[in-house]
Amino acid sequence: MEHLERDVVVIGAGPSGLTAAYELNKAGKSVAVLEARDRVGGRTWTDVMDGATIEIGGQWISPDQTGLYSLINELGIETFERYKAGKSVYLNEQGEAIAYDGDDFPVAESTVAEMNKLISLMNELAAQMNPDTPWEHPQAEELDQISFHHFLRQHSDDELACNNVGLFIAGGMLTKPAHTFSALQAVLMASSAGSFDNLVDEDFILDRRIVGTMQGVSKAVAERLGDEIVFLNNPVLKLEWFDGGVVAHGQSVTVSAKKVIVAIPPNLYSRISYVPALPRKQHVTHQHQSMGLVIKVHAVYETPFWREEGLSGTCFGPNALVQELYDNTYTGESTGTLVGFISDLKADAMWELDEEARRAAILKGIAAYLGEKALDPKVFYLSDFAAEEWTRGAYATSYDLGGLYRFGPAQNENIGPIYFSSSDLAGEGFQHVDGAVRMGRRSAARIIAELDGTSYDESYDGVQTLTAIDDKVSA
Numbered sequence: 001m002e003h004l005e006r007d008v009v010v011i012g013a014g015p016s017g018l019t020a021a022y023e024l025n026k027a028g029k030s031v032a033v034l035e036a037r038d039r040v041g042g043r044t045w046t047d048v049m050d051g052a053t054i055e056i057g058g059q060w061i062s063p064d065q066t067g068l069y070s071l072i073n074e075l076g077i078e079t080f081e082r083y084k085a086g087k088s089v090y091l092n093e094q095g096e097a098i099a100y101d102g103d104d105f106p107v108a109e110s111t112v113a114e115m116n117k118l119i120s121l122m123n124e125l126a127a128q129m130n131p132d133t134p135w136e137h138p139q140a141e142e143l144d145q146i147s148f149h150h151f152l153r154q155h156s157d158d159e160l161a162c163n164n165v166g167l168f169i170a171g172g173m174l175t176k177p178a179h180t181f182s183a184l185q186a187v188l189m190a191s192s193a194g195s196f197d198n199l200v201d202e203d204f205i206l207d208r209r210i211v212g213t214m215q216g217v218s219k220a221v222a223e224r225l226g227d228e229i230v231f232l233n234n235p236v237l238k239l240e241w242f243d244g245g246v247v248a249h250g251q252s253v254t255v256s257a258k259k260v261i262v263a264i265p266p267n268l269y270s271r272i273s274y275v276p277a278l279p280r281k282q283h284v285t286h287q288h289q290s291m292g293l294v295i296k297v298h299a300v301y302e303t304p305f306w307r308e309e310g311l312s313g314t315c316f317g318p319n320a321l322v323q324e325l326y327d328n329t330y331t332g333e334s335t336g337t338l339v340g341f342i343s344d345l346k347a348d349a350m351w352e353l354d355e356e357a358r359r360a361a362i363l364k365g366i367a368a369y370l371g372e373k374a375l376d377p378k379v380f381y382l383s384d385f386a387a388e389e390w391t392r393g394a395y396a397t398s399y400d401l402g403g404l405y406r407f408g409p410a411q412n413e414n415i416g417p418i419y420f421s422s423s424d425l426a427g428e429g430f431q432h433v434d435g436a437v438r439m440g441r442r443s444a445a446r447i448i449a450e451l452d453g454t455s456y457d458e459s460y461d462g463v464q465t466l467t468a469i470d471d472k473v474s475a
């Protein structure tokens, strides 16, 4: 067992933990990162299958994600645009595939009007929210008492409009059924992306991808930190804490430090045994943050055949098994890759099937949009983060109904030397790599201020690197 002494120990080498370690290291603090897996990147992960680049976890970046943009700029990493040319396809309730242009689904005019009414309402509520403090929204208490499903139906009796708008947040983002989370949680999702309009605009929210893939961002940070700082295969299952610091017990490394950043998803906080136990408020809070469930489907073909037919590969079907589909061909590859998503209850049903039946059902679901050519991919792969010990769901955690208002205010409080950092605790960039980066920088800034006896600026949003701020101050 190796024993290290550091200013700060970080638990988890996902984007949040690595960004925190990077900032601490640049600020001259000694740091060690203990990671459970044999790789860095957490919920971002890449593999090459039969020559095609497959992003198994997080991958897209949108224009509002300026925290992540500033990190990749600093690392010299570039982005490329998602393929968007051509018509989209909408699968209606009768199972007919309808190719369409523009932003509105090809549904009855009255349904479009109802959808726009609901979207405007969500925009208004989101504009009144500071995503860092959603529990301070003027209607926070009342919005957290009603499920998003019932909230939508309170404001519209057009079932299809409610389903279509619900899809953007329920299946599309939180990956939970709309009856299991509150309207306040839905407003936070919109507010964290700037507006509900941004969320429903796939050309905005799924704008670009990373050259070298999203996991490549974590790899680049880890490389800069080096083997003396990042220790893989070191799950931390015990954390001793006291007034002056902590001892984190990894598999082969223990670290004594003045502070710890727990940079793991909130649903895994209770995997660690805290000695002494955490205060009751945190014990209870952490039980109300649960993972959603989504299957990310990857299908690779000899060519992107849909492009020849004037289709972008972007497809939506609120009632369909595969509710969203996109052209996900990696830059420079001649094969055609589609990525689809199967969320919550439909994902449960798919995991009940045997492998052959599951593959057949899912490919039939893709062919419903793009025709029979979709039935025979050369690579077929399902991302299964729910089966991963160190994640246990996808994409991220959110509060159960009523939890955000009741427990949210405690989520970012440090407990003595223990700080929590995750995309799932972020305001802007909530549940995204951008939020992970912002939270990593903010946790690092808070700790640096504590260690140096300086004050922490509560309004710091994690967009600029700490060194950029220092440069400005000293200039």
Ligand code: FDA
Pocket (backbone or CB within 6 Å): 011, 012, 013, 014, 015, 016, 017, 034, 035, 036, 037, 040, 041, 042, 043, 044, 056, 057, 058, 059, 060, 061, 234, 235, 236, 237, 263, 264, 265, 268, 271, 272, 296, 383, 385, 390, 391, 393, 394, 395, 396, 421, 422, 423, 424, 431, 432, 433, 434, 436
């Ligand atoms: P993350 O979970 O990434 O990292 C935590 C790390 O802690 C992991 O490496 C884990 O192994 C480690 N760990 C856990 N317990 C530990 C312990 N006890 N001891 C030591 N280590 C431990 N985002 C986005 O911006 N664009 C997108 O397109 C998508 N799409 C997407 C698809 C899928 C399928 C998923 C699963 C997720 C996304 N996301 C996304 C979300 C994005 O990937 C996510 O928000 C960030 O990876 C979160 O980063 P964190 O560092 O907070 O946690």
